[in-house]
Amino acid sequence: MEAKDAYLKLAEMMRYPESKELISLLQFLLTPIQAQIAASLPASHQELARKFGLNEEEVDKNLWDMFNRGLIFPKDFSKMDGARFARSLPQLHDAILSDLRWDPKKESELAQKWQAFYRSGYDRDHALWFLQTGVPIQRVLPAIKAFPPDTKFEPWEDIREIVKTATKIAMAGCACRSRQMGVGLDCKFADRLYCMQMGRGAEYAIQRGSGRELSKEEALKFLYEAEDQGLVHQAWNSQSMQGNPICNCCPDCCVDWENFKRYKVPTSGRWLRTRWNAYVDEILCNGCGLCLPRCGFEAITLKNNKAQIDEEKCFGCGLCVLKCEPKAIAMKLLRPPEFVPQGGIDRAAMGAHIAGGVYKEGPKLP
Numbered sequence: 001m002e003a004k005d006a007y008l009k010l011a012e013m014m015r016y017p018e019s020k021e022l023i024s025l026l027q028f029l030l031t032p033i034q035a036q037i038a039a040s041l042p043a044s045h046q047e048l049a050r051k052f053g054l055n056e057e058e059v060d061k062n063l064w065d066m067f068n069r070g071l072i073f074p075k076d077f078s079k080m081d082g083a084r085f086a087r088s089l090p091q092l093h094d095a096i097l098s099d100l101r102w103d104p105k106k107e108s109e110l111a112q113k114w115q116a117f118y119r120s121g122y123d124r125d126h127a128l129w130f131l132q133t134g135v136p137i138q139r140v141l142p143a144i145k146a147f148p149p150d151t152k153f154e155p156w157e158d159i160r161e162i163v164k165t166a167t168k169i170a171m172a173g174c175a176c177r178s179r180q181m182g183v184g185l186d187c188k189f190a191d192r193l194y195c196m197q198m199g200r201g202a203e204y205a206i207q208r209g210s211g212r213e214l215s216k217e218e219a220l221k222f223l224y225e226a227e228d229q230g231l232v233h234q235a236w237n238s239q240s241m242q243g244n245p246i247c248n249c250c251p252d253c254c255v256d257w258e259n260f261k262r263y264k265v266p267t268s269g270r271w272l273r274t275r276w277n278a279y280v281d282e283i284l285c286n287g288c289g290l291c292l293p294r295c296g297f298e299a300i301t302l303k304n305n306k307a308q309i310d311e312e313k314c315f316g317c318g319l320c321v322l323k324c325e326p327k328a329i330a331m332k333l334l335r336p337p338e339f340v341p342q343g344g345i346d347r348a349a350m351g352a353h354i355a356g357g358v359y360k361e362g363p364k365l366p
């Protein structure tokens, strides 16, 4: 297989063989021999060495380099046997751009290449896909600091419990925020160090050096800081405690949130709200307006100098509570635990998400 065919095959595997922007990104990420190796995976070291006229050490060196940079994924993170190329564009995006060793401002070409591909139509396809999954992939977790200490949470919606039961925790860069910074669109909410991997995801980030291991105390402190900065916690949409990444999202950087707005996709197509809604005590509200920009869901307006919350738009994140000095906003429990799917998100929908196979089908965008 020639190198140009290898780049094309990788783009085909990502379902965008016609995208010159994706080919350009792949050429930036992979040397010609790496593209040839990546397009031939999974394969043994011996097979690859024979196929490309290399010795096994050279093969191994290239495999480790691609693993360290988030391009290939072995089953066992300590050896490259059985490694495969990324399963999907979201996996490639997140693994590469969440690397804490990458400085997006100094090495901005990587971000620019991704952005060029995104804006060439992939962002639209990605947004469109959310209209047809039929199930939110992620759910919002409540900001614990916004609730009275005696609030009863289920363990799977309580960041303290999720942190307590995690087998391993790592801090990683936020892929979305890093990409935005790399193209000169600085985040209004936070710096980039605000995503957290748990369990196997944490092991992966620590092993390849893209993330930093956190103690449980550090992790919780870090999540509370995210709440102070106005970032919305997100986890997979299920009652599972294990293997949850906790994203800390903002409306200006999060690739999905930004896309919802750009293509008018309902936020509820992607995220499940929490079991609470926010309510304003009009007697206590002084009309300062500080809660308005805090709400990424644009649920709050001021009317007659009093804050008003649109119940439909409120996702129950609790972040507005933390901005209200007179304590005029409180969270009310509205939905039972069954509101969150027990057995996890719809596996077929998730499988399609991972494979990226349905991006270009389905209904037209509004």
Ligand code: SF4
Binding pocket: 280, 284, 285, 286, 287, 288, 289, 290, 291, 292, 306, 307, 323, 324, 325, 326, 327, 328, 329
């Ligand atoms: S922050 Fe509190 S006091 Fe200020 S407008 Fe919002 S609800 Fe009213």
Ligand code: SF4
Binding pocket: 277, 278, 294, 295, 296, 297, 298, 299, 300, 309, 313, 314, 315, 316, 317, 318, 319, 320, 321
């Ligand atoms: S009004 Fe907005 S900030 Fe407040 S809880 Fe609802 S979604 Fe979150």
